[in-house]
Amino acid sequence: MAEPAATGKVSKRSTQKHCLLYLAAMLLSLSAITVVLVLMSQLGSFDGELWSRWSRRHPTRPRAVTTLPEMPEDDRQMAARLFRYLSRPSGAACRRLLRFGGTPSLKLHGMVLNLEGGEMACLDPEFALTGLDCLVYSLRAGGDSSLEAALERYGCSVHSFDAAATEAEAADGPGTIHQAALTEHVTLDELRTSLGHLHEPIAFLSVTAPGAEELVLCRPEALRRVQQLALRLSFSEALSDEARAFALFRRRYGQLLRLQELGFRPFAFEQLDSHGAVNMTVPGLAEPLTSVMEVVFLNAGERAQPTLATSALTLRGLRS
Template sequence: MVPLNKLVFSRLRRVCSLKRLQSVVATLILFTVLSQIPNENELKSRKIRYDDSIESNTGIENHHSNAFSRGNLSWLVSPEDFFGRLEGGHGRTPCRKLKSMGGQPCNRVVDGHKQLCLDTDVHINPRNCTVYSFGVSTEITFDRAMAKYGCEVHMMDPTLPPGVYKNLGPKMKFHPVGLYSKSKIVAMNLTQYADWQGMINSTLMTYSEVQQLLGHHAPVDYLKMDIENSEWVVLPHMMARNQLAGIKQIAVEIHIDSSKFSKPEVTEYLRGRWSILEGLEEHGFRAAHYEPTRSLESEYKIPGTNRTIFTCGELFLVNKHHKDSNYHNL
């Protein structure tokens, strides 16, 4: 068996967040179960992808040809195509009033902030709102900002020592659970904390199980995910069960494994991931903002060139409830 410290070291090169080492542990918990992430062919069978017959809206910018229409991924061949498309979508935002919530400087870069859309059609009522925040580690400035905004914030992370976040205030609650496509308990040895070391049982739950745990039956207003590559398992699971319905805004940190870029199946791998993002559009969500995580851990230098891409970033989406079903920016 590979020692835990070696697994941590090998994974550090691909972890995209600038958070402290605690955030790496979330990756280790799910390291053995990520083989269930669907590829492009599996996504077709689950009907998450768009039908090739759907045409793109002629009102979108001129560079959107049929090659960019939903379901047709012939344009997507390389990592540059994937991230170039994500980063090039800012001018087509469906949100006119974006507000950054939380964040703090880390290595001269602001980290931990998320976007909030204040437009009336997706407005979150500060007098009656609920936030699920999956994957918090030690960075909770966003959670505090949303609580200050007026929301009830449920923070969740299965990788923290017992007793963390006991005194948070009336609007913030911490739950030591993680989000996944099936319930699972994973034993983990915490060694990197100065004031606590030992074994813990990390609990992973499905979204519906989390709601049952909290006694919630209505959709939340804001869903935040920073679950270290498990978003590619969780999002299809939730979409297949229509569990995104009613959620107004989603912030998800997406992670792409750069170790696959040199392999023959890289195109299939990237198209499978992109199909999941298109599935979000099928469920009414539109990408309002994307911000690459500019860290050394996520930096990837394209071989044979002087170009660099960042292999993860913060994707923010708002639910337009299919009011403009022809609009797309993914």
């Protein structure tokens, strides 16, 4: 009668051992993935000279773009076209994407590891953020600053505008933080003029402050010299009333049509589950979307022009 008891103990110990080994393997895997995500979030600091070599050795091909058709009169059809345009940018619009910034985050729904914060940028040669022309503006309201820190490490001149920033925050950076903001009475051109940047191209403009997207989109002519535009779009406040929601959708549709006329095309899209986001069902789309999203656009009419700095980088890359 002793043998079954002994066998039972051995079996129990064996099961416990396997469980411990499984947990150890899971922890090692999570640690390895976290390290990879941290490294990914730091990639914005890699050397511009290496990128110049890569760009020279890999010539560009004609790019496909996602276009927004004329606005239909039917509200449901209009909403479907709008969100299909925003959520399905052409993968060929930009061939070399890189996320700048972001903080590794573990979400327990399905054990998903991802990066929260930061923005996608296009590093195709005609839009590469290299040389002295890499001027970055960020219209923000506190929160994550990993995007600005990564772009500064990459070699860009970064200017953030945050009216709520304290003196200590403004002094610490990253980049230069200005205690100012875009308002109905202060335009983007006025902010640029105050810093002597009115006639300089903006390589990357990030718009994440609440309400700033409306102020930027209602004056699209100020975006002519912007090469890449990252917009955080929020539709949360209008969802409680269908008529109000369709009115906001139609206003955004018209603003994006004007943006398209200037040469802007979407190349990256991301749904956010923070900043007051809720799930919304859009007529004509099979899957629901979150009411807060970030879309990044390229301005095909405002491409990076080679300067002495970028030419020097390229020459050194060719000689080595």
